[in-house]
Ligand SMILES: O=C(O)Cc1cc(O)ccc1O
């Protein structure tokens with residue numbers, strides 16, 4: 001999908017018309033008695049009608065047919081590994097690390113059928129919780145569209161470009177870019193070959209840009225770098241277009257006789273968007289010590305507790321490391337939050353081996369972790385000259401205030417859990433001595 005156009009801004013009021021039908025957007029009102037070109041008006045609400053102005057999210061779609069024309073939903077069997085069953089496995093506080101998840105090489109698996117849940121917590125019925133999935137696929141979705149009634153998807157491609165058609169238009173997302181597709185938005189994913197990536201799903205609310213506090217008005221992910229598609233419609237009649245719905249953690253499908261990507265024009269502030277992680281303005285210590293990784297937060301889904309996130313999306317981008325008299329890699333720590341990490345490109349400074357692109361790690365609540373022995377020894381002795389670090393790499397973290405369970409697929413079926421992970425810390429030397437200055 002070359003030469004796609006986008007609208008720039010985060011949380012803005014946008015409007016867009018497919019240029020093939022100028023004047024499709026009503027002027028000065030949302031619901032005219034008859035819409036231009038015989039279109040139907042449909043509102044998609046992403047917040048309670050009565051939410052405050054700052055929280056209110058809705059869009060108006062002007063479409064060939066309203067979404068309601070479909071046969072009844074029935075249970076879908078397309079992915080047996082998408083689940084919110086958090087009690088299938090016994091709780092396990094150990095450090096967990098997965099080798100790269102396998103992309104299917106046999107048979108045709110598309111994005112929707114390639115969804116596998118690794119871990120999560122909470123419940124979409126009470127609108128509180130998260131799920132972390134990976135998608136492992138090799139084929140484009142054909143005559144089918146997906147929407148999620150349970151929450152929002154933050155999609156992190158690791159291998160392969162995603163060509164995403166949405167009701168709002170088309171987006172192309174390559175590794176080192178992310179996409180957010182919010183609750184209810186219909187989309188279909190086309191791929192070029194073997195494709196893998198991670199998804200953070202939040203049930204509670206929508207992603208926001210973090211407050212910048214003393215950083216000031218600019219920095220981290222800047223609002224204008226978020227891109228939303230422009231209106232694009234297809235007038236396509238097919239006997240069996242499949243609408244796949246994730247509802248209360250289960251998949252359903254309904255058949256309809258036309259493509260749902262029939263939105264000729266739309267306006268509003270409830271939209272899908274993408275962001276190129278290389279545009280992140282990195283802020284860090286330029287004197288001494290190691291900043292907490294919250295300094296690298298791209299997007300956050302806040303909880304109702306001040307300063308506590310349901311989940312943050314944090315990256316570890318290429319940057320200059322200049323701190324003096326400092327152990328520069330991550331410190332050893334125990335955290336009241338859960339840390340799920342993935343690797344898009346390259347390697348991660350705290351674990352040069354074993355944590356690989358397309359793999360993952362989970363350090364659960366209060367489970368100790370930190371640099372492996374090799375990293376500690378190297379960083380304790382290195383000459384502290386200014387150094388460009390993480391060049392050609394991109395690791396990320398989904399950090400959550402919820403205590404997550406790993407699914408049966410994550411523990412057993414995927415066969416990627418690295419039982420020897422704990423050993424990476426076992427060669428940490430005992431350096432204690434009676435000399436103050438070692
Ligand atoms: O555990 C990790 O590797 C993530 C992380 C990085 C960092 O720089 C500080 C704290 C932290 O949890």
Ligand SMILES: [Fe+2]
Pocket residue numbers: 333335339363369
């Ligand atoms: Fe950590």
